[in-house]
Every structure is written in structure tokens, then in C-alpha cells.
Amino acid sequence: MADKARLPLAPFLVPCVVLAVVFAAALGEVLGYSFRTFIPGSLDVGGFTLENFARIGKPIYARVLRDTFWLSFLTALFTLLLSYPVAFAIVRARRPWLRGLLIVLAITPMFTGEIVRTYSWMLVLGTNGFVNALLGGLGLIAAPIQFMYRSIGVVIALVQFSMPVMIVILATALTHIDVDYEKAAANLGAPPSRVFLAVTLPLSVPGIVSGFIVIFAWTMSAFSTPQLIGGGKVLMISNMVYLQGLSSFNFPFAAVLSLVALVAALGTLSLAAPLTKAIERRAALH
Amino acid sequence: MPPRIAAGLRRGSFWSAVSLILVFMTLPAVVVFVTSLSASPILRFPPQSLSLRWYEQALTYRDFREAFANGLIITAFASTIALVVGTAFAYLIERYRFPGKGLIELVLSSPLIVPHFTTGFGFLLLGARLGLARSFVVVVAAHVTLVLPFVARSVYVSLRNLDPNLERSAANLGAPPVQVLLKVTLPLLAPGMIGGWLVAGVLSFTEFTASLYVTAFRTQNLPVAMYAYIRENTDPTIAAISALLILGTTGLMLLANWLVGLERMLNIGDHR
Amino acid sequence: MSGLEERLAGSRGVVALDRVSRAFGAIVAVNDVSLAIEPGEFLTLLGPSGCGKTTLLNLIAGFLEPSAGTIRIGGRDVGHLPPHLRGTGMVFQNYALFPHMNVFDNVAFGLRMRRRRRAEVARLVGHALAMVALDGFESRRVRQLSGGQQQRVALARAIVIEPEVLLLDEPLSALDKNLRGQMQVELKALQRALGITTVFVTHDQSEALSMSDRIVVLDRGRIQQIATPVALYNRPANGFVASFIGEINHLRGALRRTAEGTFFEPGEGQRLVLPGSLLERCEGRDEAHLFVRPEHLAVVDESDAANVLSGTVETHVYQGTHTQLHAAVPGCGSIQVRVSGGDVITRYPAGAPVRIRFDLGEALLLPEEGAG
Numbered sequence: 001m002a003d004k005a006r007l008p009l010a011p012f013l014v015p016c017v018v019l020a021v022v023f024a025a026a027l028g029e030v031l032g033y034s035f036r037t038f039i040p041g042s043l044d045v046g047g048f049t050l051e052n053f054a055r056i057g058k059p060i061y062a063r064v065l066r067d068t069f070w071l072s073f074l075t076a077l078f079t080l081l082l083s084y085p086v087a088f089a090i091v092r093a094r095r096p097w098l099r100g101l102l103i104v105l106a107i108t109p110m111f112t113g114e115i116v117r118t119y120s121w122m123l124v125l126g127t128n129g130f131v132n133a134l135l136g137g138l139g140l141i142a143a144p145i146q147f148m149y150r151s152i153g154v155v156i157a158l159v160q161f162s163m164p165v166m167i168v169i170l171a172t173a174l175t176h177i178d179v180d181y182e183k184a185a186a187n188l189g190a191p192p193s194r195v196f197l198a199v200t201l202p203l204s205v206p207g208i209v210s211g212f213i214v215i216f217a218w219t220m221s222a223f224s225t226p227q228l229i230g231g232g233k234v235l236m237i238s239n240m241v242y243l244q245g246l247s248s249f250n251f252p253f254a255a256v257l258s259l260v261a262l263v264a265a266l267g268t269l270s271l272a273a274p275l276t277k278a279i280e281r282r283a284a285l286h
Numbered sequence: 287m288p289p290r291i292a293a294g295l296r297r298g299s300f301w302s303a304v305s306l307i308l309v310f311m312t313l314p315a316v317v318v319f320v321t322s323l324s325a326s327p328i329l330r331f332p333p334q335s336l337s338l339r340w341y342e343q344a345l346t347y348r349d350f351r352e353a354f355a356n357g358l359i360i361t362a363f364a365s366t367i368a369l370v371v372g373t374a375f376a377y378l379i380e381r382y383r384f385p386g387k388g389l390i391e392l393v394l395s396s397p398l399i400v401p402h403f404t405t406g407f408g409f410l411l412l413g414a415r416l417g418l419a420r421s422f423v424v425v426v427a428a429h430v431t432l433v434l435p436f437v438a439r440s441v442y443v444s445l446r447n448l449d450p451n452l453e454r455s456a457a458n459l460g461a462p463p464v465q466v467l468l469k470v471t472l473p474l475l476a477p478g479m480i481g482g483w484l485v486a487g488v489l490s491f492t493e494f495t496a497s498l499y500v501t502a503f504r505t506q507n508l509p510v511a512m513y514a515y516i517r518e519n520t521d522p523t524i525a526a527i528s529a530l531l532i533l534g535t536t537g538l539m540l541l542a543n544w545l546v547g548l549e550r551m552l553n554i555g556d557h558r
Numbered sequence: 559m560s561g562l563e564e565r566l567a568g569s570r571g572v573v574a575l576d577r578v579s580r581a582f583g584a585i586v587a588v589n590d591v592s593l594a595i596e597p598g599e600f601l602t603l604l605g606p607s608g609c610g611k612t613t614l615l616n617l618i619a620g621f622l623e624p625s626a627g628t629i630r631i632g633g634r635d636v637g638h639l640p641p642h643l644r645g646t647g648m649v650f651q652n653y654a655l656f657p658h659m660n661v662f663d664n665v666a667f668g669l670r671m672r673r674r675r676r677a678e679v680a681r682l683v684g685h686a687l688a689m690v691a692l693d694g695f696e697s698r699r700v701r702q703l704s705g706g707q708q709q710r711v712a713l714a715r716a717i718v719i720e721p722e723v724l725l726l727d728e729p730l731s732a733l734d735k736n737l738r739g740q741m742q743v744e745l746k747a748l749q750r751a752l753g754i755t756t757v758f759v760t761h762d763q764s765e766a767l768s769m770s771d772r773i774v775v776l777d778r779g780r781i782q783q784i785a786t787p788v789a790l791y792n793r794p795a796n797g798f799v800a801s802f803i804g805e806i807n808h809l810r811g812a813l814r815r816t817a818e819g820t821f822f823e824p825g826e827g828q829r830l831v832l833p834g835s836l837l838e839r840c841e842g843r844d845e846a847h848l849f850v851r852p853e854h855l856a857v858v859d860e861s862d863a864a865n866v867l868s869g870t871v872e873t874h875v876y877q878g879t880h881t882q883l884h885a886a887v888p889g890c891g892s893i894q895v896r897v898s899g900g901d902v903i904t905r906y907p908a909g910a911p912v913r914i915r916f917d918l919g920e921a922l923l924l925p926e927e928g929a930g
Contacts, residue, residue: 007463012378015371020393023431026408089304108539113492115509116528120314130317133331221401223495238403258404451654457641458648459668473658
């Protein structure tokens with residue numbers, strides 16, 4: 001279009017650049033602090049050092065890192081298993097009201113905020129919580145099951161946290177699978193279970209992989225759930241950052257841990273694209 | 287087994303499984319509501335008697351009231367600034383090409399990936415350096431950064447769906463570029479903008495992790511105040527305020543859905 | 559007549575394109591086009607998809623800048639003027655009515671951009687809507703309108719601003735056949751009444767023939783011919799135009815020059831006498847392409863007249879007023895003959911032998927089949 005026919009670039013660009021610079025500066029601060037010496041008992045920091053990075057290698061922190069990966073993996077796995085049927089139901093629901101209802105039920109919990117959701121799981125999983133009261137009341141257990149302050153409680157809550165996002169990703173992937181493929185398979189004699197296993201499931205693999213990786217990366221950043229339900233016994237990177245940063249006021253080390261978390265998240269997500277492409281190529285999908 | 291019965295069983299078991307999973311997903315919210323109505327300060331199921339005292343407690347507790355007010359201020363500023371910058375960002379990405387476009391896109395979309403505690407911590411440090419430690423400015427800045435990608439996405443989707451002939455027609459009829467923007471483009475983007483604004487507002491109001499780092503007691507928002515309360519107390523006041531939050535945010539999200547259509551924004555349609 | 563019609567009738571809406579080209583990367587969409595549009599003329603840009611007709615329209619409107627050449631409207635060089643300053647009024651294929659405004663606000667939009675006063679705007683809008691037979695529709699919302707009604711509102715919106723030239727981008731293509739025919743008549747009548755210079759884009763050659771004062775035939779960015787509908791139909795400049803406009807038979811054959819005259823031989827033992835008037839473009843050629851319209855062929859009973867070839871009936875296409883008879887003639891392929899009357903199928907059933915006389919007075923003889 002002729003130049004006089006377009007709006008100038010600057011009014012759109014400037015606010016974006018300003019915000020980008022501010023955010024970059026914030027991350028830059030984290031980076032900067034990671035190289036400074038911690039002065040115990042003070043918020044001031046000393047000179048340039050690499051000792052904060054060296055500290056990461058210590059067994060206690062390596063274990064936190066490992067636990068974070070493991071819990072994220074478990075969460076992603078169970079989230080996938082539980083989300084797939086719901087996503088399938090949403091996409092294949094014949095009646096619009098049903099689909100709308102399913103979407104509302106599945107997705108709006110995402111917006112109530114993590115503190116509300118974590119607290120509500122405390123009510124469900126606590127020693128006097130809903131589950132124990134129900135099972136005890138029905139006479140199925142003799143003593144309360146201990147969910148709190150253990151990994152299993154944290155994972156259960158994290159799974160429910162992550163399901164809305166996984167459902168959206170899977171539903172999007174399933175939406176793009178042409179129903180005609182399934183009809184063709186059925187027409188050729190495949191019973192519904194085979195249609196699913198041979199047609200639908202393979203075609204949804206890119207969505208499965210993508211969803212798994214997204215939830216994995218997302219869960220590594222989880223905070224309030226391990227903080228409240230883990231209660232200091234289940235430590236993920238986020239909790240470590242909090243301890244170091246806002247309890248010990250060791251900003252430099254907290255900065256290093258924050259960077260490690262960021263790199264881990266970025267690294268995981270950057271796997272997603274090539275991995276999905278490799279799978280698509282292997283399965284000869286378009 | 288006759289095929290029709292098999293099909294029926296299959297369908298039945300599928301929907302049973304889905305229902306159970308949905309129960310799992312909605313159970314916590316239900317438990318919160320039930321707990322909030324219990325008369326006893328000790329958590330027990332089922333509640334022996336019902337009462338609204340915890341609602342009264344929640345609504346009169348000073349820290350919650352102040353935190354609620356703080357949250358409104360922060361959210362009002364953050365979501366509105368995010369709306370303006372987010373709309374500019376969406377327009378920029380959709381309509382212009384320039385060196386460094388990819389970089390800007392990456393930086394402003396990255397809050398989706400960067401852990402909230404990293405972002406929060408970074409703004410805490412930045413605020414300290416600039417002498418603004420834990421002021422409202424820093425909190426708002428952090429929130430704008432966090433919710434911007436959602437606003438931008440909502441506006442971007444609306445922009446992509448806009449018929450280009452509408453803007454061409456306006457120009458052809460004599461509207462200079464600014465008039466085209468004001469009289470045609472923005473009015474048609476309004477649903478996407480308002481939907482994005484609502485989503486941004488809800489996300490900002492309920493944001494916890496980053497807020498924990500950038501707020502002080504004076505500026506804390508509601509989730510942070512709730513966290514402080516949970517650490518000290520075990521009574522169901524939190525259940526009451528949680529119940530109120532669930533109702534409020536769900537209502538707003540339904541409104542945003544009606545305006546923009548979350549289904550379309552998230553690209554889950556009826557593909558038959 | 560109102561002031562609007564008087565003003566439009568007197569407009570010097572001359573559009574002049576001088577060697578205009580537009581390329582998109584390696585693809586040249588409009589190639590060296592020169593064109594002068596007379597004031598008050600209804601000019602059609604006609605061609606298959608991808609021929610550049612819409613690109614050309616967008617160049618005139620200002621949505622694209624030319625890669626080369628100049629564009630003048632009313633004598634002014636507008637090449638670097640943005641669309642809102644060009645003084646054209648455009649109707650888009652999908653109408654592009656503003657969905658968030660009602661009919662009145664849509665039609666008033668251009669007037670308000672020109673800062674006309676409220677009373678004047680109301681008057682002009684009311685008059686424009688009356689001209690397109692939509693009085694009383696002012697407060698309707700766009701989604702309440704049918705396709706035909708939307709098209710009229712789009713038209714009213716474009717003419718109310720009294721543009722120097724009206725640009726129509728396939729405005730009737732979304733309408734069903736009956737409505738389309740009706741709109742063609744109404745549109746032409748409106749244009750006549752207003753006397754406004756109009757550029758009309760279509761791929762439908764019968765639409766172009768029925769509405770235009772002149773037609774510009776385009777193929778792959780180049781002008782093939784500019785002529786009135788009658789001239790285009792009867793004297794196509796090349797094989798492309800001949801094949802694109804109306805139905806035509808295309809024969810390839812050898813030219814044999816003898817003392818008795820020049821003959822066209824499409825196959826063994828077949829021979830057609832060529833009138834001298836056909837020969838000028840094929841001087842010195844041994845082979846040529848012959849183009850003959852189906853209505854210049856006739857099914858005859860005489861066996862020994864000149865220019866009669868024998869063939870076998872393949873199929874019939876009944877059109878109501880006439881029947882198109884398809885016959886296989888050795889050396890010529892499938893020949894279409896227009897036969898009037900409804901009993902063609904019984905008179906000349908499929909498989910029956912048939913004799914076809916060629917009246918070559920209006921035929922076209924070309925050295926190549928494509929663009930000349």
C-alpha cells in the first residue's frame with residue numbers, strides 16, 4: 001500500500017519496546033545477581049564470583065533439581081492420561097450445549113488462581129479432609145491416608161492444575177483430525193476400538209507430545225502447591241528459590257536457582273518443536 | 287455379545303470415565319463451598335451444622351479488605367495498561383515487518399514460559415535498584431508483563447479474522463489511516479479487546495507467585511494475604527473467601543467467553 | 559433529476575493508464591497496460607482468473623502502487639496518492655459493508671469523512687438509497703439484509719460520494735442467476751442515468767457482453783483486445799479472444815493456394831473455400847487456425863454444395879431456444895452447430911450421419927492459436 005496509506009510504526013512500536021526493555025532489565029538483574037557474592041545478614045552483595053554456580057552441584061541442590069524433574073514428569077504423565085478422554089469428549093460431543101458445558105467445567109478452574117486451588121486440595125487431602133472423611137465414614141480405611149507433606153499429594157493437586165491446559169492442547173489437536181479418516185477406517189471394517197488405536201490415537205500423537213512437554217515445563221515452575229501441600233517436605237526449585245531469596249535473603253544464590261529453572265523450562269520447550277517434527281516425519285503425517 | 291449392546295457398553299463406560307474425571311476436576315471447588323458453610327472452625331466432613339459466619343469473617347477481616355482494595359488498584363492499572371500495549375503489540379505483529387520483529391515477539395511472549403518466581407524475583411531486584419522497592423509501580427509493571435501475552439493473543443485472533451476489505455473500503459470512501467483505525471478497525475476489535483482485558487484482569491487479580499516477591503505487606507494483593515492467613519490459621523475463613531473468588535472469576539470468565547468465545551480463541555471448534 | 563445526478567453526469571471522469579505494470583516478486587500480474595477510459599463510459603475488464611483484472615482495479619483505486627507507468631484520474635497523476643485521496647468509489651466482491659453500523663451509517667460514511675453537514679448528509683443518503691430502490695432501509699442492520707440488498711447498499715455507499723470513477727469488483731458474482739440478471743439490468747440503467755464513468759471487473763463473458771460500452775480482454779497481465787461487445791464477438795483479434803468470448807469452433811489445417819483460390823484443408827479429402835477477406839493475416843503460411851461460431855454453421859441436406867463437410871452426430875445440448883448439436887467430423891474433431899427448433903434430437907439422433915455447411919463470411923483465420 002502507498003506509504004501515506006499506512007499508520008506510522010512508532011506509536012505501536014514504542015510501548016512494546018519499553019515493556020520489552022523493562023522485562024529484559026528485570027531478567028538482567030537476576031543474571032547480574034547470580035555472579036555476585038552473598039554477604040550473610042545483609043541485602044548488599046559483594047564482588048564478582050562464580051561460587052553461586054558451583055553451589056548448584058552440591059548433592060542437596062542436585063536432589064531438588066532431580067525431584068523437580070521427576071515430579072514434573074509424573075504430573076505430565078497422569079495429566080495426559082486423565083485429560084485425553086475429556087478432550088476427546090469435548091471434540092466429539094454432538095450436542096453444542098454438552099460441548100459448552102464440558103469446556104466450562106474443564107477450563108474455567110484455570111482462572112480461579114493457584115492459591116484458591118491449592119487451598120482447596122488441602123481441604124480434600126488433609127488428615128481430616130474430604131477423602132479421608134469419606135473413606136473413613138464408609139469404613140474402607142482404619143486410619144487416615146497421609147497425602148499432605150508427601151509427593152503423592154503434591155502430584156495429585158498438580159495434575160488437576162494442569163488438566164485444563166492439557167485438555168485445550170489435546171482438543172486442538174483432535175479437532176484437526178478429519179472425521180473422515182475414522183469413517184473410512186470403519187467403512188473398511190475396523191471396529192471402533194481399532195479405529196481409535198489405528199487412526200485417531202496415532203494422528204493425535206503430535207498433540208500428545210506437545211501437551212506433555214508443555215505441562216512438564218510448566219510444572220517445573222509450580223510454587224504454591226509444593227509450598228503449601230509439600231509443607232517444606234517436598235521441595236521443588238521454586239520452593240528453594242523462596243527459601244534462599246525471601247527467607248535467607250541470599251539473593252545471589254536464589255538468582256542462580258531462578259536461572260536454572262528458566263533454562264530448564266526453555267530447554268524443555270525448545271525440544272518440543274524438533275521432537276514433534278521428528279515424530280510427524282516418522283509417522284509420515286502431513 | 288451383540289454389537290449394539292457392545293456399542294452401548296462402550297459408550298456407557300466412556301462417558302462414565304469422563305464423568306469420574308470431571309468429578310475429580312470439580313471436587314476441590316465443591317469441597318471449598320461445603321467447607322465455607324460449615325459452622326465449626328475445625329475441618330470435618332460432613333459439616334455438622336451450617337453457618338455463614340466465615341463469610342462474615344472473611345468480608346470484615348481487615349487484611350483481606352485492604353488486600354482486596356490493593357488488588358483492584360493493581361489489576362485495574364495492570365489490565366488496562368496491558369490492553370493498550372497488548373493491542374499495539376498484536377497490531378505490530380500482524381501488520382508490520384521490521385528488523386528485530388522476531389526479538390520483540392520473543393521477549394514479550396516469554397512471560398508465558400519464564401517461571402513466575404523468576405519474573406517476580408527479577409522485578410523485586412529491578413525495583414530495588416531503581417529505588418522503587420515494593421511500590422505499586424513495580425507490582426503493576428510485573429503484572430502487565432505477565433498478562434500481556436493473553437491480551438495480545440485475544441486481540442491478534444480478532445485482528446486476523448477482520449475482513450481486509452472493510453478497511454480498504456473505508457479508505458476508498460475517504461478515511462485517512464487514523465480514521466480507518468478509529469472508525470472501523472478498533473470498533474470491530476472491541477470484543478477481542480474486552481475479552482482480553484477481562485482475562486488479563488482475572489489473571490492479575492488471582493496472581494500469587496510473582497506477587498509474593500514484589501509486594502510488601504502494604505501493597506499485598508488478595509492471594510498473598512490469603513497465603514499469610516493460611517500459614518497462621520486453620521479455620522474455614524479462607525474457604526469462604528475462596529468460594530467468593532471462585533464465583534467472581536467464573537462469572538467474569540463466562541462473560542469473556544460470551545464476548546470473544548474462548549472456544550474460538552483456543553481453536554477448539556466443531557470440525558465435522 | 560436531483561443535483562447528485564446532474565453533478566455526476568457532468569464529471570470528467572477520465573482514467574488514463576500509460577504503460578502500467580505491476581509485479582509481485584517474479585510474477586508480473588499487470589504487464590505494460592495502456593488504456594484510456596472515456597467519461598461516462600461503462601468499461602469492463604474481462605478475463606480468466608489470474609489475468610490481472612483485479613490487480614488493475616486495485617491499482618486504479620490505490621491499494622497497490624504500480625511497478626512502472628503512470629495512472630491519471632481526471633488529468634491528475636495519482637500514482638503516489640493513497641486510496642483515500644483518489645476520488646474513486648469502489649464496490650467490493652463481498653460488499654464489505656461495515657457490520658457494526660446500520661445502513662444509514664454505512665452510506666453516510668464517505669460523506670462524513672468529507673465533513674458534510676448533518677442535514678445534507680441525511681438528504682443525500684436518503685436520495686442514494688432511493689436510487690437503488692432501498693428507501694426506508696436506513697435503520698436496518700447489515701446482517702438483516704439479503705445478498706441483493708447488501709449489494710445495493712454497497713452501491714449507494716459508493717455513488718453518494720460522487721466519485722470521479724466507479725470501480726466494481728465482480729459485484730454480482732455472489733448472487734444467484736435470476737437475481738444476477740435482474741441486477742445487471744438495474745446496474746446498467748443506474749449507470750446510464752448517472753452518467754458516471756464505471757470500471758467493471760468480471761470473468762463472465764456474457765455479463766460483459768450484455769452490460770459494457772467497451773470491453774478490455776486480459777490474459778496473463780496483457781491486454782488482448784479493447785473493443786465494443788459487437789466488435790469483440792464478430793472480429794476477435796486473436797485466438798484467445800475468439801475462444802474466450804462466446805462459443806466457437808477451432809479447426810487446424812493446411813492452406814493450399816491454387817489458381818481457383820485458397821483452400822483450407824482440415825483433414826484428408828476435406829476442403830473449405832476461404833473468402834479473400836480472411837487471408838490477410840496468413841500471408842505465406844502453410845498452416846492456419848480457423849475459428850467459426852456455431853451459429854454460422856448449418857445442418858443441410860444437399861450433398862454436393864461447396865463448404866459442406868460430413869460427420870456423425872455425437873450428442874445434443876438442449877438450451878430451450880436452440881439446441882447445440884455436437885458432431886464428429888473427420889479431421890476437425892468435435893464441431894458444434896447451433897440448430898433452432900425443438901425436434902433436433904429426433905431429426906438428427908446420436909450416431910446418425912449429418913452434413914454441415916460452413917458459412918465463413920464472419921470466420922477468423924489465424925496463423926497461431928493463442929494471443930496474436
